[in-house]
Each structure stands twice: as C-alpha cells, then as structure tokens.
Amino acid sequence: MRYARAHRLVGTLTGAALIAASDLVVGAWNLSMPAATGTGFTVVPFRQELPAAVAALAVASMYSTMENLERMGGMRLRCFERAHVVTAILAAAALMWTAEAATAGPGPAGAGARSALIWGCAAVVSGRSFGWRLSWVLPVSTLFPLIYYGHGHDGAARWWNWPDQPANAPVPWLLAAASTLIAAAAFRATPWRGHALRRVHWPSRLAPTGAGRNEVEASNDNG
Template identity: 25%
Template sequence: MALTGALCAVLPFVGSIMFSVPAAGDSGVASVPGWRIIAAGATFGPVLFCHSPFGEMESATGRNWRRVQLGVLALNATACSLLFFLTSLMVFGGPMALLVLRGIIGWMGTALLAARLLGWRAAWVGPLALLPIMIFWGTEGPQQYAWWEFTARPIDDPAAWVTAAGLLALGAGAHLVDRWRWRAAVTFLRRRTIRLSRRPPSAP
C-alpha cells in the first residue's frame, strides 16, 4: 500500500508528461504518457507484500494458510487498485481513468503470474519486463497500436479489454491451483513434450 500511495502522490505531476522512447513502428519513436509507466509499478506492490521469509514453513501448514494468504492478497490488490483508480479519476477525469483501470487489470495479472512462476519477490518482473515489449512492438505508428496493447488502445476497444481481463484471469487462476496440482500439470506437460519430441517423423 505504501508503494501505491507514493505513486499516487507522483501521478498528478508526472502522469501527463509524454516520454519519447524507441519503438518498432514506422516513426521509430513512441510517445508514452507517464501514467502508463507508473501504473505498471503500482500493481506489483500488493503482490510483493505476500512474500514471507517463512514461506516453506507456512506452506506446510496446509490449505488454511493458503486461503488466508490469498484472501490478504485479494484484499490488498483490490484496495491498491481502487486507490490508484480513484486518484486517476480525480487527476484525469472519467474517460482516461477507465484507460488507467484497464492497464491496472492487465498489469496485475502479469504480476500475479510472475509471482506464481518465479516467487513473490519476483512479482515486479512481469509488469516491468512486459512494459518495454508493449511499448516497442506494440506501437505501430502515431496513435496506432497493436490489438494486444491494452494500455494504449481506445477505451471502447474490446480486444484490449479481453487481453487485460485474460491476463488477470490467468494470473489469478495460477494462484488458485495448489502446488501439488501445479507440479502435476508441469510434469504432465514436460512428459508430453518429451514424448512428442521422441516420436519418429511420419513417412512422406
């Protein structure tokens, strides 16, 4: 919450500033508003909060601790997202605040997925690794963006909303699966991949 609060305090001063960064589009440059960068940083704070130095011992206590941990994560993530959205609403107004909300939804999903794959302390890897990819390859020209660039597409663009919601569902779903089922799924996919790689090629 402290990280999100600090970024909310910075948002009125930096959120509307346009930064010129390299892009793969025709112009070679993308103009990125500050709020897109700040929103990516505001979403992994609640996930980092779930890290504990006693993670292995706590996970051994069973599903009750897991439910408490997920409940705290959901409550903290909702509170931080709501705080950032309300701040955006006061600073930018309704239409832009909806664009910020869509960005928060997608970034939160990437933070949750990174935390599940790499550990709680690595939740920042998801948003901060995807952000430059989206800016560089997602910008196709002046005010033209790829369909999956959920932070820059128009507010009424359905594909951008589906992308953001899909990332959130993927990240949340990864945490709802306990570690035994997670390991079973990973083992199944690994064995399936090995089996397919050993299959002899079909005759022409």
C-alpha cells in the same frame, strides 16, 4: 495481526499508494521513446506505465518473512492468501482509478484501473513462477513490446496495446478477463498440487528405486 506483519502489508501498500499518488506530479510527463513506427519514436505518457509499478508492488506483498512456515499452513491460511491476492490486485486498480480520476478524468481512470488489473495478474503469474519477491519480472518484461512495437507506422496504437487504448475499447477488457483466468490458474498451481498430479499420472516415476526401494521393502518386512 501476525499475517499482516509477516507480509509487511502496511509498508507495501503504503508504497503502492505513494507511487499512485505520484501520478499527480509526473503522470502528465511525455516520454519520447524509440519505437518501430514511421518516425522511429513514440511519445508515451508516464501515467500509462505507473500501473505496472503499483500492481507489481501490491502483489509483492504476498512474500512473507515466514514463508517456510506458511507452506505448512492449513485451509485457513490458504483462505487468507486467496483474499490477500485478490485484495492486492483490486487495491492497485482502485489506487490507479483514484489517481487518474483526480488528474485526467473518468476515461483515463478506467484505462488506468484496467492496466493495473492486467499487470496485477501478470505479477501473480510471475510471483508464482519465480517467487513473490520477483513478481515484477513479467510486468516489467511487457513494457518493451508495448512501447517499441505497440504502435503502427502511422503512430496509432495496436489493438493489444492496452495502456494506450481508451477505457471503452473492448479488446483490452477481454485481455483483462483472460489475464484474470490465467492468474487464477497460476495461483492454484501450488507445488503440492503439482506433486499430487504427478503422483496420479506418473506414479512409477515417483516410486523409490535402488537403495530407497530396498529400505522401503525392509521396513515393510519388519512391520
């Protein structure tokens, strides 16, 4: 399919699958990282950070080599794009669930899938804001506060530190739901929708002025 080739779906999703599969090898590695805790450091299992890479790469498949042409696409293309971004996020979550279930059991698998969902939504917001090739910006930006500030002085994970919370913790799932709503709103905020809103609310700012207005008036007189 031409859409799949333009978005390099096979290569991108294969890369995401390989990163998820690396959980079998490096997931159990413990990283000693500086942190605002009583001891000045915290131990972060590498498996907690892998979902960010998997989700960002999966959502990056929204970038197309025919980007300029696709901007002029119709409703059918928009339907493809909506199905694409939803499938990319769900695929990232499924990949992490499978990798974690094979290595650590169902509990960490649920937490890994939830992290992929949250980071996938962050990647959608980043891609819509900065371009799909930069969909990794927001997911990577969350790593520092999660690692450095994500634990109290006693070393316990804070409520908003979703990668370090168990799968049955309710607050991270609320964060996942909120992230989904924000990502959906960001995905719908296309440039042409923004232009349409500006035309409705600030029509005078978009009206031609100066030489442009004279040209419009002249063309109306000739017509």
